[in-house]
Every structure is written in structure tokens, then in C-alpha cells.
Amino acid sequence: MRVTNFLALAAFFGATIADDVYLGFNSGSTTDSSTAKRQADFEKEFTVAQTLQGTPGLFNSIRLYTNVQANTDDTPIEAFPAAIKTNTKLLLGLWCSGTTSIDNELNALTKAIKQYGKDFTDLVVGISVGSEDLYRVSAPGIKNKSGPGASANTIVGFIKDVRNKLKDTALSKTPVGHVDTWTSWVNESNKDVIANSDFIGTNLFPYYEDDKGNAINNASNVFYAALNATEKAAGEKPVWITETGWPATGPDFGQAKATLDNAKSFWKDVGCTIFGRKNVWWYVLRDSNPENKAKFAITPKLDTTPQFDLTCPVSTGTPIATDSTPSPSRTPSPSSTSTGNSTSTGNNDQTSDKPGSATGTSVSFMGTLTAVLLTGFALAAWIV
Numbered sequence: 419m420r421v422t423n424f425l426a427l428a429a430f431f432g433a434t435i436a437d438d439v440y441l442g443f444n445s446g447s448t449t450d451s452s453t454a455k456r457q458a459d460f461e462k463e464f465t466v467a468q469t470l471q472g473t474p475g476l477f478n479s480i481r482l483y484t485n486v487q488a489n490t491d492d493t494p495i496e497a498f499p500a501a502i503k504t505n506t507k508l509l510l511g512l513w514c515s516g517t518t519s520i521d522n523e524l525n526a527l528t529k530a531i532k533q534y535g536k537d538f539t540d541l542v543v544g545i546s547v548g549s550e551d552l553y554r555v556s557a558p559g560i561k562n563k564s565g566p567g568a569s570a571n572t573i574v575g576f577i578k579d580v581r582n583k584l585k586d587t588a589l590s591k592t593p594v595g596h597v598d599t600w601t602s603w604v605n606e607s608n609k610d611v612i613a614n615s616d617f618i619g620t621n622l623f624p625y626y627e628d629d630k631g632n633a634i635n636n637a638s639n640v641f642y643a644a645l646n647a648t649e650k651a652a653g654e655k656p657v658w659i660t661e662t663g664w665p666a667t668g669p670d671f672g673q674a675k676a677t678l679d680n681a682k683s684f685w686k687d688v689g690c691t692i693f694g695r696k697n698v699w700w701y702v703l704r705d706s707n708p709e710n711k712a713k714f715a716i717t718p719k720l721d722t723t724p725q726f727d728l729t730c731p732v733s734t735g736t737p738i739a740t741d742s743t744p745s746p747s748r749t750p751s752p753s754s755t756s757t758g759n760s761t762s763t764g765n766n767d768q769t770s771d772k773p774g775s776a777t778g779t780s781v782s783f784m785g786t787l788t789a790v791l792l793t794g795f796a797l798a799a800w801i802v
């Protein structure tokens with residue numbers, strides 16, 4: 419009885435905390451030296467994302483910017499078979515700027531649905547129609563020479579094209595939305611895009627907010643002020659954090675300095691407060707934009723040992739963000755949480771056979787898990 423109650427509670431917590439909260443990275447279609455990524459490159463990247471040492475959860479979701487393989491017209495991007503092979507969830511992206519038609523993007527997507535079927539469609543968690551297009555046509559975007567964008571009307575038209583094209587496919591019920599800067603979402607001129615979206619993808623970079631008091635020790639305030647404003651503008655629509663991060667090298671913006679220490683502080687002060695609580699695609703595992711002098715990669719050479727420690731402080735209480743339900747046989751002892759030792763829960767087949775990368779779990783994960791389990795025992799005892 420006790421055990422039954424306990425298991426029910428563990429399953430309950432496991433399910434509510436772990437399921438349907440996406441955790442991952444962004445991934446461009448080319449490398450930082452502009453070469454097209456092939457299936458093997460994507461596979462390596464997605465595998466490293468899932469086996470990175472110290473992460474407070476399993477980073478098994480990837481946001482793409484396009485459905486089209488680089489240097490082709492409408493061949494499906496090779497990230498798709500790589501995702502199938504590595505069981506990686508996908509937030510798809512359609513590139514929408516500097517064009518009057520997204521037919522090539524839609525062709526690539528419908529070909530992939532036909533070619534890979536359910537293996538592919540089951541992995542798709544959302545579809546973003548565009549990326550920062552509204553920012554690039556705004557006054558600051560133009561001033562910053564950010565390149566061609568697309569207006570709110572154009573994006574709304576494309577969202578309708580996507581819904582229309584997918585209505586008789588396995589993706590007919592997949593959320594369709596748009597990704598943009600928080601400043602675009604709070605801009606009243608873009609409210610029709612919110613009205614036509616199922617989710618609001620927001621990119622939040624305190625590093626670039628040069629007029630907001632963006633020294634690293636205030637980055638969390640700048641981040642939350644922007645997130646709060648986006649959530650207010652979004653109303654009932656869910657807000658997904660589609661890009662956030664801090665560069666380890668690059669120019670100064672306002673009071674922001676790009677250093678490894680600051681990248682690590684941003685991960686701990688901001689990342690650890692959102693992982694497992696909101697859908698997050700961190701920017702970035704590996705850079706892919708040679709134009710950008712700021713370099714955000716956590717592991718530029720795709721090493722499973724990141725450039726800085728990725729564990730989350732216990733005080734941030736980062737919840738479980740793995741795929742599995744905690745099982746009593748893997749219950750950590752409270753002492754292991756306070757020694758700073760990371761223990762494998764054995765829930766990630768890709769890491770479990772690799773000593774030294776026994777992650778997908780962390781100190782804070784253990785802290786939370788222990789609290790949950792202890793509550794479970796107490797409740798179970800009380801119920802009985």
C-alpha cells in the first residue's frame with residue numbers, strides 16, 4: 419500500500435514535471451564556416467546535446483530555422499533523419515524573410531512527411547513560421563542593418579499557408595506560431611501575428627539590450643522584464659523561450675561584456691530558473707552564424723565537456739527535465755545532494771555506458787528529486 423501510493427506519487431510528479439516541457443538548443447543549417455551541415459553533423463550535434471556533462475536535464479529538443487537542406491531548393495533538411503536516429507524533438511522553422519512565397523519550405527516539409535512518416539511527425543512539437551522577421555523590418559532592425567525581414571501581414575499570410583498545407587497531414591494539430599524579439603511582440607503593430615499564432619516564440623538577449631542596464635549582475639532583471647512584457651502582450655497564448663544565452667567572446671554592448679565567466683553566470687542566474695519550467699531552446703550549443711562576432715557556443719568543438727560548468731545551484735530548484743519517471747531504486751541519498759556529487763539516474767541510454775558523462779541529471783535535479791521523494795514518503799505514510 420505504502421509502496422503503491424509512493425509509486426503513484428512518484429509517477430504523478432514525474433509526469434507533471436517532465437512531460438511536455440521542452441529543453442534544447444537552436445541549430446542552424448550551416449556551420450560557423452558556412453558549410454552545409456549533413457546528416458552526420460546533425461547527428462553528432464544532437465547526440466552531444468543529450469550527453470553534455472552536468473546539464474540539469476536532458477537537452478533532447480532542437481529548434482531549426484528552415485526545413486530546406488542548405489544549398490538545395492526544396493530538399494528536406496538532413497536534420498530530420500538525424501533527429502529520428504537520436505530521438506530528438508523538433509521545433510521546426512520556416513525561413514520567411516526576403517521572399518514572397520514559402521512554397522520551397524512547404525515542399526521540403528511535405529516531402530519529409532511522406533518520406534519519414536510517423537517517425538518524423540511524432541517528433542515535431544511545433545512549427546515556427548519565420549524568425550525575427552518583424553524585428554528586421556522595425557526601426558531598430560533597420561538601424562542595425564539586420565537584413566531583409568517580413569511584415570506582420572506577410573507573416574500572418576504565411577501562417578495561413580502553413581495551416582492550409584498541413585490540414586490533411588499528421589501535423590494538422592501541431593502548434594503553429596512565430597519566433598521574434600520581445601520588442602516585436604510588445605509592438606502593437608504586430609498584434610495580428612499573436613492572434614494567428616498558437617504559441618509565441620520569444621528571443622531574449624540581455625547582452626544586446628545596451629540601453630537597459632545590462633551588466634551581467636543585472637542580466638536576470640533585464641531578462642525577466644522582457645519576458646514579463648512578452649507574456650503580457652501574448653495574453654492567453656503560451657510563450658516559448660526560443661533563444662536566450664550570453665556569448666563567451668565578442669564586442670561589448672552597453673554594460674554587457676562577453677566573457678566565459680559571464681556566459682556561465684547567465685546560465686546559472688537565468689537558465690537555471692527557466693529549464694524544466696518553460697520551454698527553452700538555448701542559444702547555443704554550437705555557433706552557426708559567421709557574420710556574428712559574438713560567439714555563444716557552449717561547446718564550440720562539440721565536446722561533451724562544455725566550456726563551463728552547466729550544473730544548476732540547488733538554490734534555483736531547477737525541476738526534473740528528463741524523460742523518465744523517478745524510480746525508488748534510484749533514490750539518491752540526501753547526502754549525495756549536499757556533497758555536490760552528480761549521480762546517474764540511468765535514464766539516458768546514451769550516457770549510461772559512458773563513465774564521466776553520467777548526466778542528464780545534476781545537483782539541483784537531485785535536490786528536487788529528493789524533496790519530491792521525501793514528500794512522497796511522508797504523504798504515503800500519512801495516507802496509510
Ligand SMILES: *[C@@H]1O[C@H](CO)[C@@H](O)[C@H](O)[C@H]1NC(C)=O
Pocket residue numbers: 552555556557558569570601605606607608
Ligand atoms: C513597430 O512595428 C512597426 C511596423 O513593423 C515598425 O515600423 C516600428 O519601427 C516598430 N517599433 C519598434 C519600436 O520596433
Ligand SMILES: *[C@@H]1O[C@H](CO)[C@@H](O)[C@H](O)[C@H]1NC(C)=O
Pocket residue numbers: 558559561562626627628629671
Ligand atoms: C539594435 O538596436 C537597438 C536600439 O537601437 C539596440 O538596443 C540593440 O542592442 C541592437 N541590437 C543588435 C543585435 O545590435
Ligand SMILES: *[C@@H]1O[C@H](CO)[C@@H](O)[C@H](O)[C@H]1NC(C)=O
Pocket residue numbers: 630631632636639640643
Ligand atoms: C536593471 O534592469 C532593469 C530592467 O531593464 C532596469 O530597469 C534597471 O535600471 C537596471 N538596473 C541597473 C542598476 O542598471
Ligand SMILES: *[C@@H]1O[C@H](CO)[C@@H](O)[C@H](O)[C@H]1NC(C)=O
Pocket residue numbers: 638639640642643646
Ligand atoms: C516578472 O514577473 C514575475 C511574476 O509576476 C515577478 O515576480 C517579477 O518580479 C517580474 N520581474 C520583473 C523584472 O519585472
Ligand SMILES: *[C@@H]1O[C@H](CO)[C@@H](O)[C@H](O)[C@H]1NC(C)=O
Pocket residue numbers: 757758759
Ligand atoms: C564524489 O563521490 C566519489 C565517490 O563516489 C568521491 O570519491 C568524491 O570525493 C565525491 N566528490 C565530492 C565532491 O564529494
